[in-house]
Amino acid sequence: MALQSYRTLGIAHSMHHSDTRNDEKSVNTDGGIAKSIDVVIVGCGPTGATLSLLLAQCGVSTLILEREKSIYPLPRAVHFDDQIMRVFQTLGVAETLEKVTRYNPGMRFVDPNGKLLLDWPRPAGVSDNGWYSSYRFHQPDLETVLRDQIQKNTLTQLKTYVDVCKIEQNDEQVNVTFKDRQTGVPVCVQAQFVVGCDGANSTVRQHISESVEDLGFNAHWLVVDVLLNQDKPELGDFTIQHCGGDRPATYVRCPGNRRRWEISLKPGDDLDAITSEESIWNLIGEWLSPAEATIERSAVYEFKSLIAKQWRDGRIFIAGDAAHLTSPFMGQGMCASIRDVSNLSWKLAKCCLETNISDAVKETLLVSYQSERIPNVREYIETAIRLGALIESCDTEESLKQAFADKRESNKMKSIVPSLGAGLGVGCKDYQGIWFPQPMLSSGQRLDDRIGQSPVLLISAALLSEYLHQYAGRELDLAVISVEGE
Ligand SMILES: Cc1cc2nc3c(=O)[nH]c(=O)nc-3n(C[C@H](O)[C@H](O)[C@H](O)COP(=O)(O)OP(=O)(O)OC[C@H]3O[C@@H](n4cnc5c(N)ncnc54)[C@H](O)[C@@H]3O)c2cc1C
Numbered sequence: 001m002a003l004q005s006y007r008t009l010g011i012a013h014s015m016h017h018s019d020t021r022n023d024e025k026s027v028n029t030d031g032g033i034a035k036s037i038d039v040v041i042v043g044c045g046p047t048g049a050t051l052s053l054l055l056a057q058c059g060v061s062t063l064i065l066e067r068e069k070s071i072y073p074l075p076r077a078v079h080f081d082d083q084i085m086r087v088f089q090t091l092g093v094a095e096t097l098e099k100v101t102r103y104n105p106g107m108r109f110v111d112p113n114g115k116l117l118l119d120w121p122r123p124a125g126v127s128d129n130g131w132y133s134s135y136r137f138h139q140p141d142l143e144t145v146l147r148d149q150i151q152k153n154t155l156t157q158l159k160t161y162v163d164v165c166k167i168e169q170n171d172e173q174v175n176v177t178f179k180d181r182q183t184g185v186p187v188c189v190q191a192q193f194v195v196g197c198d199g200a201n202s203t204v205r206q207h208i209s210e211s212v213e214d215l216g217f218n219a220h221w222l223v224v225d226v227l228l229n230q231d232k233p234e235l236g237d238f239t240i241q242h243c244g245g246d247r248p249a250t251y252v253r254c255p256g257n258r259r260r261w262e263i264s265l266k267p268g269d270d271l272d273a274i275t276s277e278e279s280i281w282n283l284i285g286e287w288l289s290p291a292e293a294t295i296e297r298s299a300v301y302e303f304k305s306l307i308a309k310q311w312r313d314g315r316i317f318i319a320g321d322a323a324h325l326t327s328p329f330m331g332q333g334m335c336a337s338i339r340d341v342s343n344l345s346w347k348l349a350k351c352c353l354e355t356n357i358s359d360a361v362k363e364t365l366l367v368s369y370q371s372e373r374i375p376n377v378r379e380y381i382e383t384a385i386r387l388g389a390l391i392e393s394c395d396t397e398e399s400l401k402q403a404f405a406d407k408r409e410s411n412k413m414k415s416i417v418p419s420l421g422a423g424l425g426v427g428c429k430d431y432q433g434i435w436f437p438q439p440m441l442s443s444g445q446r447l448d449d450r451i452g453q454s455p456v457l458l459i460s461a462a463l464l465s466e467y468l469h470q471y472a473g474r475e476l477d478l479a480v481i482s483v484e485g486e
Contacts (some may be wrong), residue, residue: 033063033157033159033187033189036061037061037062037063037189037190037191038055038060038061038062038191038192038193038352038353039051039055039060039061039062039063039191039192039193039194039195039348039352040062040063040064040065040174040176040189040191040193040194040195041062041063041064041065041194041195041197042064042065042164042176042194042195042196042197042198042202042203042204043064043065043066043067043196043197043198043199043202043320043322044064044065044066044147044150044158044160044197045072045143045197045199045320045321045337046077046139046142046143046146046320046334046337046338047197047319047320047321047322047334047337047338047340047341048064048066048195048197048198048320049064049143049146049147049150050087050091050146050337050338050341050342051195051197051319051341051344051345052064052150052153052156052158053091053146053149053150053153053156054087054090054091054341054342054345054346054453055155055156055345055348055349056153056155056156057090057091057345057452057453058345058346058349058353058453058454059155059349059353060155060345060348060349060352060353061155061156061157062155062156062157063157063159063189063191064150064156064157064158064159065159065162065164065176065178066158066159066160066161066162067160067161067162067163067164067181067198068160068161069160069161070160071140071143071144071147072139072140072143073140073297074223074297074299075139075223075224075225075260075297075298075299076139076334077137077139077142077328077331077333077334078136078137078138078139078252078254078260078331079104079134079135079136079137079252079331079335080134080135080137080331080334080335080338081133081134081135081331081332081335081415082126082127082129082130082131082132082133082134083129083335083339083435084334084335084338084339085097085129085131085132085135086129086130086131086438086448087338087339087342089130089131089446089448089449090448090452090453091146091149092149093145093146093149094131096145097135097137097141097142097145100137100138100141100142100145100255101135101136101137101255102135102136102137102253102254102255103122103124103132103134103135103136104122104132104134104135104136104237104239104253105121105122105124105237105238106119106120106121106122106134106238106239107120107238107239107240107241108120108238108239108240108241109240109241109243109390109391110240110241110242110243111243111244111245112242112243112244112245116411117243117411118390118411118412118413119411119412119413120412120413120414120415121412122134122415128437128438129435129437129438130438130439130440130446130447130448133415134415136252136253136254136255137254137255138254138255138256138258139334159178161180161181161182162178162179162180162181162187163178163179163181164176164177164178164198164203164204165177165178165179165186165203167194167204167207167316169194169313169314169315169316173190173191173192173315174190174191174192174193174194174315174316175188175189175190176188176189176190176191176194192315192351192352193315193316193317193348193351193352194315194316194317195316195317195318195319195341195344195348196208196316196317196318196319196322197318197319197320197322197337197341198322199320199321199322200321200322200325202318202321202322204316204317204318204322205308205318205322205323207313207316208308208310208311208312208313208316208318209308209309209310209313211308211309211310212306212307212308212309213306213307213308213309214304214305214306215305215306215307215378215381215382215385216305216385217303217304217305217327217384217385217388217389218302218303218304218305219264219265219302219303219327219388219392220264220265220269220300220301220302220303221262221263221264221265221300221301221303222262222263222265222274222275222280222283222298222299222300223260223261223262223263223298223299223300223301224260224261224262224263224280224283224284224295224297224298225254225258225259225260225295225296225297225298226258226259226260226261226284226288226293226294226295226296227257227258227293227294227296228257228258228259228292228293229257229291229292229293229294230292231257232288232292235251235253235259235287235288236251236253237253238253239251239252239253241329241387241391243390243391243392243393244393247263247264247265247266247283248263248264248391248392249261249262249263249264249283250262250263250329250391251287258296259288259293261283261284261287262328263283263284264391264392265300271300274300275298275300277295280295280298281295303325303326303327303328303388304325304327305325305326305327305381305384305385306324306325307323307324307374307377307378307381308322308323308324310370311323311369311370311373311374312366312367312369312370317344317348317369319337319340319341319344320334320336320337320340320341321333321337323337323340323373323377324336324337324377324381325381326377326380326381326384327384327385327388328384329384329387329388329391330380330383330384330387332380332381332384335380336376336377336380339373339376339377340369340373340377343369343372343373343420344369345453346453346454346455347365347366347368347369348366349454350362350365350455351365351366364424365424368423368424371421371422371423372420372421372422372423372424372433373420373421374421375418375419375420375421375422376418376419376420376421376433379416379418380416380418383416417435419432419433419434420432420433420434421433436458441486442486443486450481450486451479451481452479454478454479455478455479456478456479456480456481457478457479457480457481458481458483459480459481459482459483460482460483460484461482461484464480464482
């Protein structure tokens, strides 16, 4: 089965810390391709761009091969969470992103009469991760910030308008062939690893396995971004899920004067007709008139919920939409993708750079990527499926409550924070696979800025002397930081 989602069915209307630690490996040559590349990344969406920057933080050189000339222009992600902002902090772009993002106070589910069915508020203060638990953003803004960072980094090279067409591996390396889309000239490069961050219709996934698990959600939605001509506070700052009714719909308060409506389509809808400007104004006419805003862009997507069964074959990996797809009702597709590469990057870096690690330990590291990530992403996808079904079902308050009866005492919902699946963790199962908090240190520095993008053992001095000889990751050469004085 092909893993195709977010397929744009009706094309949109477009209406109107740099790391120099490894300079000898620098790949920013004079337009040519460096001879020595550690990792080739296929696709420069948010997943591939983030991966290249995380690897550069570890001293790993990357070549990103991207099919398109420029960033994807149609409406996609508008939300990311505190875990993701923490990854962006590691990349040194959090402060820049803060300027173009907006704290999101939460999501409300209402029935066709406007009655509140389910409330999903987000705390007003920063979370244990050191950032707000929910941000609104514009995906092209994020991708521009990431690409600017890639330009500045001496270990990352981006080649656009090229199509990866062939991948072959042996025990020593992977050979990647790509074609320049302008000249048609094929070029072959070698790397230690290849990661396919090439989206829903991934070519790299086809090299690994086409086998996917379909979690069962499938629906067509029209997505419209508008730019308000002037402020319209009555639209509100909360995301509103208009459940049931003739056409369930989502309203999103994006940063600046941009507002988003996502509208459920019916099987008999004529896609050309429904995406016309007149039709769009009809569909959102309950909330906004043409005098109040301009339609910036719109697209029809087929939302699916799929997980690839195999995320790795030897030296070849997939991450992001290439590995999983979700309906966007929790705003977690890209978030899950960033978690993928946050998990994979340091493991690949250890395998690329450290000669004192045995092959067996390398294998344990690489195998843990899929086993840790799939259960985590599955929980987000399944929750999104439940929310999507409720939004579309036209059902009552009672059915909303039933769907979450085991998790909620009232009509309030909390964000889920799934653990990682079985992987590298050893010892107490209660703490295994849990996202470690990010306290502010006594120096005023955030924890991650102190420890960097590398595994670390945080331990008290007393425990350190007692247990250091036992800890399992010795071969990984973990940094050890004593918590006293921090
Ligand atoms: C309507 C909508 C709303 C969404 N809302 C949210 C949200 O609020 N929050 C959230 O977290 N997620 C959301 N998502 C999901 C999010 O947009 C995606 O998960 C994210 O863009 C995936 O990033 P990616 O880098 O994995 O893939 P992509 O962004 O698709 O990038 C893949 C890249 O690979 C390139 N490529 C493909 N094949 C090749 C090849 N053979 N050679 C070279 N290059 C190739 C493509 O050109 C593309 O640039 C939403 C999606 C949609 C459609």
